[in-house]
Amino acid sequence: MTLQRLNPADHFTLVMDHEIRKSGLAGNYCALVMELEGIPGHAEIARRCTGFAGRFPRAVARLSLHGRQYAWVPSGAMSLPFQVSKPDTNEGEAACMQQRLLEIVNKGTPASASAPFELHLIESADRSLLVLRWFHPAADAKGAELVLHHLFNDSQTTQQPQAAPVDRLQQQWGLWRKFRLARQAVLNIHGLDRYASVLPVATQHPADRLALKLVRYDVRQTEQIMAHARKRVGITGTTLYLIGCMMRAMEATGATQAGDAYCVPYAANLRRRKALSPMFGNQVSILFAQAGRDMVGSRELLFAHLRDQNRTAIRQELDHAMLPLMQAGSWLSLEKYGRIVRDSPGKRERSSFWFSYTGEMEPEPLAIAGCRVHGMHQVSQVTAPPGLGLLASNFQGRLVLSYNSINNQIQADWLERLTQAMTAELLDLDGKFP
Amino acid sequence: MLHKLKSYIFQELVFIEDPESFGEEEDLLQAGLDSMAIIRLVLFIENEFDVVLPDDELAPENLQTLSCLVNWIKRHQQE
DSSP states (O other), X not given: OOOEEOOHHHHHHHHXXXXXXXXXXXXXXXXXXXXXXXXXXXXXXXXXXXXXXXXXXGGGXXXXXXXXXXXXXXXXXXXXXXXXXXXXXXXXXXXXXXXXXXXXXXXOOOGGGOOSEEEEEEEOSSEEEEEEEEEGGGBOHHHHHHHHHHHHOTTOOOSOOSOOHHHHHHHHOXXXXXXXXXXXXXXXXXXXXXXXXXXXXXXXXXXXXXXXXEEEOOXXXXXXXXXXXXXXXGGGOHHHHHHHHHHHHHHHHOOSBOOSEEEEEEEEEOSOBTOOXXXXXXXXXXXXEEEEHHHHTOHHHHHHHHHHHHHHHHHTTHHHHHHHHHHHHTTSOHHHHHHHHHBOTTSOBOOSSEEEEEXXXXXXXXXXXXXXXXXXXXXXXXXTTTOEEEEEEEETTEEEEEEEEETTTSOHHHHHHHHHHXXXXXXXXXXXXX | OHHHHHHHIIIIIBOOSOGGGOOTTSOHHHXXXXXXXXXXXXXXXXXXHTOOOOGGXXXXXXXXXXXXXXXXXXXXXXX
16 A cells, blocks of 8 residues: 545544544544344454455555645554453443443544554344444545445455545546635635524533434334425435424524524535445535524424525535635644634634434445344544534434434433434424424 | 436446446436435536526426436426
8 A cells, every 4th residue: 555645525534633632532533333133253353354454455554644734654554453342231231332332432542543443342142233433534434334344245345446536526627616616615604604603502611522322213203204304305305304403403402502593514425326435535525504593493494495505505516615625724734724614703613513414324234244233323523512413324214313422511411302302303293392 | 318317327426337227217216316416416417408407396206217307308498
């Protein structure tokens, strides 16, 4: 493997890593958690970790600063790190396994020493969690799904057949097109900054660690939610429905750091759907959903607004516009870039909450190392503020919402009320919340 | 028109093993055309075929298959 520079989206996640660490948290680590029936063989997993590292040396590379930009360099590691743990389950099996999962995600390592991917197996007596923890500059969530696929698939693929979407787009654009797109992005951000963002309940304590709350919906409820999404936002947007419902749920729950509007960044995925490559690199740009509090009060108004905003954004190529801006940012120090990215001119956090919706896993793993997969969920560190991230995914027709929050900043009872309000919103229990 | 649509969809938006064998009546939504991809596709069509496709017609009956798409575009080209 030769030195490989971070693409602009990778670099953006490295800035978030810097910001997360600055908050007092571990770093920009995420996890894809597969819930298995039974315990897979350790030797089989270890063998696959070694084989994978041999086929894809970038999976075991390390970050290094070259000139003013970061790159992946060979580490000499021969295998993906793989660890097994058997937590004491005295206080309840599920709670103890989740606690161990959070220990893994909350374990900090300097960015330059962080493995791009680690595999962990958390065992109880008759079931297990297979955890792929990844360092965000190495891949986005869809890339992590592909890592898992290639890790446990017998195809022995060794190369990434096509140029990655982010690199391909950048190569297609001339200098003036990049300038024009970057200007579009700056104008878009200035427009967002006319309103102060509503932020979740928060205290002044320095952040301590990430906490996790999962809410699962069965197949029937998920079908109901998807039907409401189609009715409210049309064929073009489960993402917007989830974001809108979360804005309304926060409004119903009450936020102590009031602002004029909810502002939510979300990924514009540049990958081709169902493609098995590229695994590595973040292949996303960023879009924003913003809605004034006056709109959030009405489902009709809110969803019509979010839908129109999204269509206008894509018509104006804002889904691509952030890339040249992120490319320019990759020449700045992490500190300076972080300040520009997060703060509106009033030095106030721009994001009301972090959001990601990855849909169904592709390809969907039915079994891993001989054990049936019966569920999955995701975990991600967030910056503080806002101290709250919502990750949504579907697995075998069931929606899972993963609420990631800063333990000592987002109160457990507030989060509980928020998740109940969110469920009421998703299922469109009209009349309960105005 | 069909060839251009097919190339754009399968080179830019959705991966399938053998795009050549994808039939005009096969389900594009099932193949993986998602919300963001649909908006990008509409934008491509408007630029490429000099037509305006109204947002309120973004519905499965116009997007489900390649032949639905072609009919949708032709209807608006005639306006």
